[in-house]
Amino acid sequence: MAAIVSIFTFVFAIVSVSNLCLIQAQNSGFSIEFIHRDSPKSPLYNHLDTTYNRVTNALRRSFGRVHRLKLTTASKLEAQANVIADSGEYLLNISIGTPAFDIVAIADTGSDLIWTQCKPCSQCFEQNAPLFDPTASSTYKTISCSTSQCANLEGSSCSSNNSCQYSVSYGDGSFSDGDLAADTLTLGSTSDLRVVIPNVVIGCGHHNGGTFDENDMGIIGLGGGEVSLISQLGTSIAGKFSYCLLPLTDAGNSSKMNFGSDAIVSGNGTVSTPLTKLDPPTFYFLTLEAISVGNNRINFTSKPFGTDEGNIIIDSGTTMTLLPDDFYSQLESSVSSMINATKVKGPEGLNLCYDATTDFAVPDITVHFIGADVKLQALNTFAMVSETTACFTFAPIPDFAIYGNLAQMNFLVGYDTEKKTVSFKPTDCSKN
Numbered sequence: 001m002a003a004i005v006s007i008f009t010f011v012f013a014i015v016s017v018s019n020l021c022l023i024q025a026q027n028s029g030f031s032i033e034f035i036h037r038d039s040p041k042s043p044l045y046n047h048l049d050t051t052y053n054r055v056t057n058a059l060r061r062s063f064g065r066v067h068r069l070k071l072t073t074a075s076k077l078e079a080q081a082n083v084i085a086d087s088g089e090y091l092l093n094i095s096i097g098t099p100a101f102d103i104v105a106i107a108d109t110g111s112d113l114i115w116t117q118c119k120p121c122s123q124c125f126e127q128n129a130p131l132f133d134p135t136a137s138s139t140y141k142t143i144s145c146s147t148s149q150c151a152n153l154e155g156s157s158c159s160s161n162n163s164c165q166y167s168v169s170y171g172d173g174s175f176s177d178g179d180l181a182a183d184t185l186t187l188g189s190t191s192d193l194r195v196v197i198p199n200v201v202i203g204c205g206h207h208n209g210g211t212f213d214e215n216d217m218g219i220i221g222l223g224g225g226e227v228s229l230i231s232q233l234g235t236s237i238a239g240k241f242s243y244c245l246l247p248l249t250d251a252g253n254s255s256k257m258n259f260g261s262d263a264i265v266s267g268n269g270t271v272s273t274p275l276t277k278l279d280p281p282t283f284y285f286l287t288l289e290a291i292s293v294g295n296n297r298i299n300f301t302s303k304p305f306g307t308d309e310g311n312i313i314i315d316s317g318t319t320m321t322l323l324p325d326d327f328y329s330q331l332e333s334s335v336s337s338m339i340n341a342t343k344v345k346g347p348e349g350l351n352l353c354y355d356a357t358t359d360f361a362v363p364d365i366t367v368h369f370i371g372a373d374v375k376l377q378a379l380n381t382f383a384m385v386s387e388t389t390a391c392f393t394f395a396p397i398p399d400f401a402i403y404g405n406l407a408q409m410n411f412l413v414g415y416d417t418e419k420k421t422v423s424f425k426p427t428d429c430s431k432n
């Protein structure tokens with residue numbers, strides 16, 4: 001039996017002038033299960049897929065996702081855009097409303113809004129899952145147009161009754177429209193406690209369509225914008241969250257996502273680098289100085305976002321690490337010069353693949369963020385895409401840079417939005 005503990009039993013609330021409900025916590029660290037979409041615990045799990053299919057599909061999804069993230073940086077109007085099929089690799093179980101209605105939602109560090117499909121639904125993308133019924137929740141309140149959440153949400157508009165309507169559109173033509181509302185959000189923590197957060201701003205989608213998976217019941221935006229889960233938890237988690245991603249071969253076990261005092265990353269081997277706020281605030285921008293392959297240091301001088309500081313986005317929902325073409329080609333030639341194995345053609349989008357029927361050694365690769373040298377393991381840099389083929393997990397992309405989740409596996413990655421840092425600590429995530 002899960003105990004239910006309201007965050008308010010040990011915190012007190014401050015309602016700021018902007019009407020954003022902030023929660024001031026004294027002692028509110030907690031962790032929740034972070035489920036890979038290919039885990040048997042995930043509703044997206046397909047038991048017919050082989051491990052290799054799963055890896056190849058995950059690598060392929062990187063390209064769809066980066067297309068969407070690019071649209072987001074290119075146009076403010078697309079700031080909430082999502083391609084659902086590519087909106088993330090990890091799921092969180094949450095509940096909305098009172099009584100609690102359970103939802104399995106995609107955790108997305110590349111968007112802000114938390115939303116789910118709601119009744120009445122004039123157009124819905126799922127066929128099997130039940131829909132959240134706002135009239136059945138005693139804690140549901142629509143949000144008026146005068147709030148900062150409404151004003152700061154791209155694509156929001158006012159209906160004649162002064163309620164805030166949101167509209168999110170997606171790179172591939174998919175969309176969700178509905179009411180912006182406040183309701184209770186419940187997170188199931190790994191300590192068997194449930195963390196109950198009142199008055200969380202959510203999107204209640206009444207009109208949704210496009211290429212959504214029938215099992216996706218919503219999105220949890222973990223970005224840096226005002227309506228994301230992280231920003232709304234705000235001071236109650238001291239702006240801190242962390243995760244430890246299991247290697248793909250272990251995806252059957254769940255990872256954890258930690259908040260507040262549980263999300264502090266410190267101790268032996270921890271390195272930290274500054275987090276830079278650029279436009280859109282959704283994304284977590286870091287500054288990459290160079291990547292070393294063995295002793296060969298390749299400086300990163302591209303400015304994909306126009307500035308020296310903040311030249312790469314760290315994302316949990318993109319599988320591969322994607323780097324500007326000219327830098328990537330230097331990196332690839334350095335890596336391939338240090339590998340003694342037979343090159344083979346890999347799946348589309350993967351440029352550097354080898355015959356792995358006999359073992360081969362891969363060079364040490366160190367990613368130099370400002371102030372933080374992150375030394376990658378072979379599992380971060382090469383992935384088996386079939387029984388016989390291993391491919392480099394970095395790929396070229398024009399005018400963009402994204403540090404993907406394979407490069408983050410077996411690191412405890414901590415975001416501190418108050419200190420404005422991201423920390424990396426080498427960790428065996430299966431023991432974490």
Ligand SMILES: *[C@@H]1O[C@H](CO)[C@@H](O)[C@H](O)[C@H]1NC(C)=O
Pocket residue numbers: 033041042043093102104188
């Ligand atoms: C999350 O929800 C799904 C579907 O309801 C369920 O199968 C799964 O076991 C849940 N996972 C956790 C960690 O509660």
Ligand SMILES: *[C@@H]1O[C@H](CO)[C@@H](O)[C@H](O)[C@H]1NC(C)=O
Pocket residue numbers: 142159160161162163179
């Ligand atoms: C206001 O109108 C919108 C549609 O125009 C509707 O979705 C919403 O529920 C209404 N809100 C209230 C408080 O009646």
Ligand SMILES: *[C@@H]1O[C@H](CO)[C@@H](O)[C@H](O)[C@H]1NC(C)=O
Pocket residue numbers: 250251252253430
């Ligand atoms: C999950 O982890 C446990 C404990 O580390 C281990 O015994 C189990 O085999 C793992 N399961 C999978 C599917 O990897």
Ligand SMILES: *[C@@H]1O[C@H](CO)[C@@H](O)[C@H](O)[C@H]1NC(C)=O
Pocket residue numbers: 268269
């Ligand atoms: C710290 O990490 C290094 C290298 O990983 C290891 O050799 C050393 O024993 C560790 N020290 C402690 C106190 O754990």
Ligand SMILES: *[C@@H]1O[C@H](CO)[C@@H](O)[C@H](O)[C@H]1NC(C)=O
Pocket residue numbers: 299
């Ligand atoms: C790369 O950057 C380092 C540190 O800023 C600098 O010392 C070095 O000269 C640079 N190398 C090249 C080839 O520009």
Ligand SMILES: *[C@@H]1O[C@H](CO)[C@@H](O)[C@H](O)[C@H]1NC(C)=O
Pocket residue numbers: 340341
């Ligand atoms: C490359 O691998 C082959 C076959 O394993 C071996 O015979 C050869 O000596 C290796 N060459 C180098 C430079 O390591």
